[in-house]
Amino acid sequence: MGEGISLHFVTRGASSSVYAIDEREVVKLFRPAVSGEMIEREAWASRRAVELGMPAVASLRAVTMEDARGLVYPCVKGRTLLAAMRKRPWLSGRIMDSMARLQARMHETPATSGLRYLKDVLRTDIIYGPGGSALKVAALERLEDMPEGGQLLHGDFHIENVMVDGDDLKVIDWSKAALGDPAADAVRTEMLMRFGDGPEDPLTVLSRDWAARRWRASYLRASGMDRERLDAWRPLVALAWLRSRKPIRQRAFEHYMKDAAGKAGLLR
Template identity: 50%
Template sequence: MNERTAPYPFIARGASAELFDMGGGQVLKLFRDSVSDEMVAREANASVHAAACGVPTAAAVGRQGRDGRRGIIYPRLEGGTLMDWIRRNPMRAGWALNQMGKIHAAMHRSDGGNLRSLKQVLATDIAYGPAPESLQRAAIAYLEALPDSDALTHGDFHLGNVMMTPQGMMVIDWSKAAAGHPAADAVRSEMLMRFGIGPADWVTNLWRDWAARRLRRSHAAASAVSVRDIDAWRPVVALAWLRARDAPGRTPAFMRYLDGALKQARLPVTR
C-alpha cells in the first residue's frame, strides 16, 4: 500500500509501519507484513499500560485491519519528533535532553505489568546473535547473575520516539517494551543515541556522543541507577544488539564500545 491507495490521508512512514489520518483526532498505524502479530499486540498493550502508569503517551484505543494489514488506532498527537524540534531549536537541545531523561526515569518507577522479561529478551538475542558460542555462554551466565527488576522499560527510547506536542513531550512506539532493570533500558538508549541509524559524519558523531552523555546524566540524576549499574548492564545489552544490527554507519565505533564493555566485565572480546 502507498499514499495513493491508502484508506485515509497519509501522514508518515517508518521502518515497520505507516501512519494515516482517520479524522476525528485519531490515526491508524498500519504495520508491514514483516512485523509479527506478537509485536503488534505488545505495542498496543504496552501503550495502554504505560498511559495507566502515568507515562505521557498516546494509549491505543482499538485495533483495526485494512486490506489485509493489521493496525492500531491511536489518538492523534500534534507536533513532530523531538529530533525535528531540536533541529529547529538547537540552542535548547540540552534542556530537551534533560526533560527526556526525567521522563525515562519516571517511566522506570512504574512496574512492567504483564510485559515480557527483558532478561529473557537479551538472552535470546545473545543466543541467536553472531557472537562466538563461547562468548554467548559466558555472557548469558553473566546476565543471569545480574540483579533483576520488573520496571517498565521502553526498549527503543530515542529522539525519534519522543514527540514534542502542545501538551509537552509524549513517548511513542512501545513495540520493544519489556519488564526489566532500568539500567538496561538506559544503556539501550545510550546505544541508540550514539550508534542508531542516521548520519555518521564526524560532526554528527560528536553531537550524538554529547547527546547520549547528556541523556544518561539526566536520567541518572532523576533515578536510582548508578554508574556501576550502567557499567554492569552495558556488555550484555550491547552484545544482544548485534543480532539485529545492520546499519554500517558507526560499526567500527560500536565494536570498540562493545569490546570495551566486555573487557570491563572480564568477558571475552569479539575479536
Template identity: 35%
Template sequence: MIRLKLQTLIGSGGSADVFRLAGGRVLKLYREGLDPGVIAREHDGVRHAVDQGLHVARAFGTRDHGDRSGIVFEELVGKPLLRLPVLRPFRTRALLRRFADYQARIHLCGAAGLPHHQHDIIHVRIEQAEVGEQLRTAALERLHAIPRGDRFCHGDYHPGNVILTRAGIAAIDWSNASAGDPAGDVARTELLFRYAGYGPSLRNVPPLRHIRAMTADFYLRQYRESTGLSDAAIDAWRLPMAVASLVPGSRVHRPTLIAALERQGFSV
C-alpha cells in the same frame, strides 16, 4: 467490518507505516510478516502507560487493512525530538533534561500485569545476534547475572520516539515495552545515542561524532542525577545490550559498535 480510509502517510519506520485517519486518529500499520507478538506487546504497553498516567497516544484497538495488521491511535500534535538543535546547546540541554525526566517517570511505574519481560526480549535478541559464540555466551552470562526487574520499561527510548506536544513530552512506539530493570532501559538509550543512525555526515565528520558522545554523556548525567542510579548498574547492561543490538536489520551502526567492543577486549 468497515474499511478504514487512509488519508496521508505521516511516518514510516522499519516495522510499520503510520497513516492519518479522520477524527484525530492515526493507524500504525505493521509490515506483513511481522511477529504478531510485537503488535500485542505495543498494545499492552500503551494501555499500561495510560493506566499509569503517562502522557502517550491512547490506543483504540487493533485493526486489519488488507493483509496487514495495525493499531488505531490518538494522533499527537507536536514536534519530534529526533533533530535536537545541536547548534543551540542551551536549548539542547533543556530538551535532554525533559527527555531524561520523562524516562525516569516511566521507571517509577510498576509493571504488574504486563506479560512481557525485558530479560526474555534481550535473551532472544542475543541468541539472534550475528556474533561469535564466545561473545554470545559472555553476553548471556552477564544478562542472567542481573536480577529481573519489576519496573515499567519502554525498551527503545530515543529522541525519534519522543514527541514534544503542548501537554509535554510523550513517548511513542511501545512495541518493546516490558517489565524490567531501569538500568537496562538506560543502557539501551545510551547505546542508541552513541551508535544509531550513522549517515555519511557522522561517518565522515569526526566533530559530529564528538557531539553525539557529548549528548550521550549529558543524558546519562541528567538521568543519574535525577534518580540516583549508579553507573555500575548501567554498566552491567552494556555488553548484553550491545550484543542484542547486533541482530540483522538493526539500525545501530555495526562497524562503530564492533570497534567499541573490540577496544574493550571483546572479539566479535
C-alpha cells in the same frame, strides 16, 4: 474498515507508515514483515503504560486496512524530539535533559506483570546472535546474576519515539516493551542514540555522541542511579543487539562493545 475513509499520509517509521484519519486520530499501518505478536505487544504495553501513569499514547483499537494490520492512536499534534532538535538545535541540550528526566520518572513506576521479561529476550538474542562463543558464554553466565526487575520498560526509547505535546512529552511506539531492570532500558537508549538508525556523517556522529553523553549525565542525576549499574548491563545489551542491529558505525560499535565487556570483566 468501512469505505469512504480517506487517509492522509503523515510519515514513515522504521516498521510502519502513519496516516491521519481525521483531526483526532492517526492509524499506524505496519509493514507485512512485522509479526502479529509485536503489534499486540505494542497495543497492550501502550495501554498498560497509561494505566501506570506514564505519559504514553495508548492505542485505541486494532484495524486491518487493505490487508495491512494497523493500530489507531489519538493524534499527537506536536513533533518528535528529533524534529524539535532540528528546528531549534540550540535547545538540544535541554531537550536531552527533559528526555532523560522523563525516562527516569518512568523508571520509578512500580513493578508490574503480564508481559515478557527483558532478561529472557536478551538471553535468546545473545544465544542466536553472532559473536565469539567465549564472550557469549561469559555474557550468558553474567546475565543470570543480573537483577530480573519488573518495571515496564519501553525498550526503544529514542528521539523519534518521544513527541512534544503542548507543554508535555508523550511516548509512542511500545512494540519492544518488556519487564525488567530500568538500568538495562537506560543503557539501550544510550546505544540507540549513538549507534541506532539515522545519519552517520561525521558531523552528525559528533552531535549524536555529544547528545548521548548529555542524556546519560542527566539520566544519572535524575534517577540517582550509580553509573556502575549502566556499566554492568552495557555489554549484555550490546551483545544482544548484534542479532538485529543494522551495521551503522560498525567499527565504533565493536569498539564500544569490547570496551564495555572489558570494563565488566567479561574478557578474561
